[in-house]
Amino acid sequence: MSSLTTEDLATLADQIKQWGSELGFQQVGISDIDLSKHKDALHRWLQNGYHGDMRFFEQNLDKRTQPELLHPGTVRAIAVRMDYLPPDASFAKALSATDKGYISRYALGRDYHKILRKRLKQLGDKIKHQFADSDFRPFVDSAPVLEHALAEKAGLGWTGKHSLTINKDNGSWFFLGELFINLPLPIDKPVEENCGSCTACMTICPTQAIVEPYVVDARRCISYLTIELKGTIPEQLRSLIGNRIYGCDDCQLVCPWNRYAKISTEADFMSRPALKDQTLLQLWSWDEQTFLDNTQGTAIRRIGYQRWRRNLAVGLGNAPFDDAIVNALQRARDEACVLVREHIDWALAQQHASKVSMSRTTSRLIRTIEKGLPRDA
Known part of the structure; x- marks a missing residue:
């Protein structure tokens, strides 16, 4: 040396x-x-x-x-x-399709x-x-x-x-x-910080996990809740997770500097069809072997099948009311582990509440229409 x-x-x-x-x-x-x-x-x-x-x-x-x-x-x-x-990230489409499971783009x-x-x-x-x-x-x-x-x-x-x-x-x-x-190589200079007064990432966070600039409370972060957390997802945060079943990209999506982001040419980072833009019900239908097969070689596999089901149950609970979702959740409930069953019960309650709300909205719409019709109509 x-x-x-x-x-x-x-x-x-x-x-x-x-x-x-x-x-x-x-x-x-x-x-x-x-x-x-x-x-x-x-x-x-x-x-x-x-x-x-x-x-x-x-x-x-x-x-x-x-x-x-x-x-x-x-x-x-x-x-x-x-x-x-x-190249096919399609963020807006994936997040707005509430019947589909959103997976953080790094894990596809x-x-x-x-x-x-x-x-x-x-x-x-x-x-x-x-x-x-x-x-x-x-x-x-x-x-x-x-x-x-x-x-x-x-x-x-x-x-x-x-x-x-x-x-x-x-x-x-x-x-x-x-x-x-161990080599004393010449070092590079740090670059100037360029966030300025922007707080877009803090504002957009669905669970308000960025509690102050540069400080994230992991306990509220969707990436932590769906990946690192081994137990029950706090009930008060479940509805805020939406259809995000593995990770979250919101704080990066809204960052102004990502308009300059480059598309990867790395073949290994391309999205796998089995994981991208799949409906929550399709993903829910996987048995454990299918989960292992479809996530082989990905970061997703490390959370295991039960936490995957836990996350999906929350997503299904947040989806618009659908008889098919209710039926699928009910069929899986009795054989589910304690962790997953708790989230299934929550999801069923959410689906019921969504149905009631939808019914009330429909009734109000019918009454409004009827008031505007001629008596002999």
């Missing part, structure tokens, strides 16, 4: 970015590993209980803000991003964890091939790593008020990954 000059390291940094581009990353940046300024905010977030049931956030706190403890010898983090927005294709990790390892191998003394470890949302903080320091973008990374020229529809390395 001592034989590497400043010029050697600068040349290598340029080479790393070129290799990253060849491996399919849209951007590569390099940062130091001083994350001390994030320590207090992380502690406040945890003290407020905003992490919900994600107890793993309470563990390895020192490692989150001191990457060298996570991988000894680390002096730099190579941060990368990869676009994932599929192959699980990004495996793809990015594999390519980060390939990047590390290229570096090691050139410098045998180099030592690295790749991370993709799989360890106590403050990935948005590192992306920000590496110049990939700034942290938006929804807590996601935003790039001025590419929006926020991208995955992040990191390669911890």
Whole structure:
């Protein structure tokens, strides 16, 4: 390592970015590993209980803000991003079709964890091939790593008020990954924050989970409720979830910077027909084996069949009244596990309320029409 000059390291940094581009990353940046300024905010977030049931956030706190403890010898983090927005996202159509299940667009294709990790390892191998003394470890949302903080320091973008990374020229529809390395590479400069006075993401959030700029209460976040939460979805939040059965994209959809987002050309991130634009009833009809078959290789599979059914039950409860929905829920109720049955009962009550409301609206309409008709009509 001592034989590497400043010029050697600068040349290598340029080479790393070129290799990253060849491996399919849209951007590569390099940062130091001083994350001390994030320590207090992380502690406040945890003290407020905003992490919900994600107890793993309470563990390895020192490692989150001191990457060298996570991988000894680390002096730099190579941060990368990869676009994932599929060309057929059709957000408005999917969210407005309340009889269909909405799945966050990042999850419609192959699980990004495996793809990015594999390519980060390939990047590390290229570096090691050139410098045998180099030592690295790749991370993709799989360890106590403050990935948005590192992306920000590496110049990939700034942290938006929804807590996601935003790039001025590419929006926020991208995955992040990191390669911890023991080479003192030259670092990139952070970019200026450009959210300004905009609070669109905070306003649009269906459950008002962004409790203050840059702070998300996961306990109210639809992504947490439909993915991370293992138990019962709080009843007061169920009707706000709508037809979102896995994740939520609303805060990104409304972000002005996403007008500059780029469509992904990565084949693995293309939408799978079995998951996209399917009706809630079609998805509800899947048995466990069908669920496993249709979600093989995707991020969805990790929530398991029962939580998938829990989420679908909430979606069916929020759908317009339909005898077919009621019948399907009733048929499944007796054999459902306790978790799913509770949400089925709620959904049935919602469907009944929707039917009553629809009946009253129809009656009012008939009375209004009759009042305007001639007596002999």
